[in-house]
Amino acid sequence: QKEVEQNSGPLSVPEGAIASLNCTYSDRVSQSFFWYRQYSGKSPELIMSIYSNGDKEDGRFTAQLNKASQYVSLLIRDSQPSDSATYLCAVRAGGMRFGAGTRLTVKP
Amino acid sequence: DGGITQSPKYLFRKEGQNVTLSCEQNLNHDAMYWYRQDPGQGLRLIYYSQIVNDFQKGDIAEGYSVSREKKESFPLTVTSAQKNPTAFYLCASSIDRGGTGELFFGEGSRLTVL
Numbered sequence: 001q002k003e004v005e006q007n008s009g010p011l012s013v014p015e016g017a018i019a020s021l022n023c024t025y026s027d028r029v030s031q032s033f034f035w036y037r038q039y040s041g042k043s044p045e046l047i048m049s050i051y052s053n054g055d056k057e058d059g060r061f062t063a064q065l066n067k068a069s070q071y072v073s074l075l076i077r078d079s080q081p082s083d084s085a086t087y088l089c090a091v092r093a094g095g096m097r098f099g100a101g102t103r104l105t106v107k108p
Numbered sequence: 109d110g111g112i113t114q115s116p117k118y119l120f121r122k123e124g125q126n127v128t129l130s131c132e133q134n135l136n137h138d139a140m141y142w143y144r145q146d147p148g149q150g151l152r153l154i155y156y157s158q159i160v161n162d163f164q165k166g167d168i169a170e171g172y173s174v175s176r177e178k179k180e181s182f183p184l185t186v187t188s189a190q191k192n193p194t195a196f197y198l199c200a201s202s203i204d205r206g207g208t209g210e211l212f213f214g215e216g217s218r219l220t221v222l
Contacts, residue, residue, distance in 0.1 A: 004150075031208045032209070042215070042216070043213040043214060043216045044151075044213050045213070046210050046212075049210055051208065088151070092207075092208055092209075095156065095166075096141070096153075096200075096202075096211055098143075098150040098151040098152075099150050100149055100150040101149075101150050
């Protein structure tokens with residue numbers, strides 16, 4: 001079983017729609033959770049971090065965490081073509097573990 | 109500006125050669141990491157260091173070596189023992205040692221073996 005699993009892509013949404021990205025993790029002692037965005041050929045950049053159960057909103061992005069279900073999600077509202085990228089879920093319990101990523105395409 | 113600098117950005121190597129990738133940070137972070145990324149895949153941990161003169165193997169350390177003689181520097185050597193070294197290599201740092209904070213990444217080094 002992979003430590004961090006993301007919903008298989010690619011995911012395609014029309015401009016202005018909500019994009020939903022999901023992630024599950026296996027290590028119950030995980031303490032912090034992150035979403036990184038990675039454009040093709042570039043390094044990952046942090047877009048959201050979440051540490052406690054519930055929702056955390058930052059602009060068009062909302063991260064949701066449910067530790068009992070070992071589940072993390074990222075919602076992108078009003079999706080823009082510039083949001084087209086690969087989104088990496090990362091989970092930290094001491095070391096940082098990454099999922100394989102979900103490739104999102106936002107079509108104009 | 110504070111950040112992480114990786115060099116070179118692109119590197120070509122002949123089979124059987126060792127190469128060293130540089131990673132320098134001026135963020136005053138304690139911990140530094142090396143990850144490898146293959147096309148369509150996530151990041152896999154090669155080595156990490158939480159303090160000067162100490163480092164630990166990650167999930168795929170075979171064929172790689174590192175050193176941490178200075179807090180700012182964490183170079184990675186890809187040796188000839190690494191069977192499939194062509195990949196995108198990412199260096200990262202975090203302010204805490206094995207804690208809960210985020211990782212900051214350099215721009216990456218793309219290694220191609222000819």
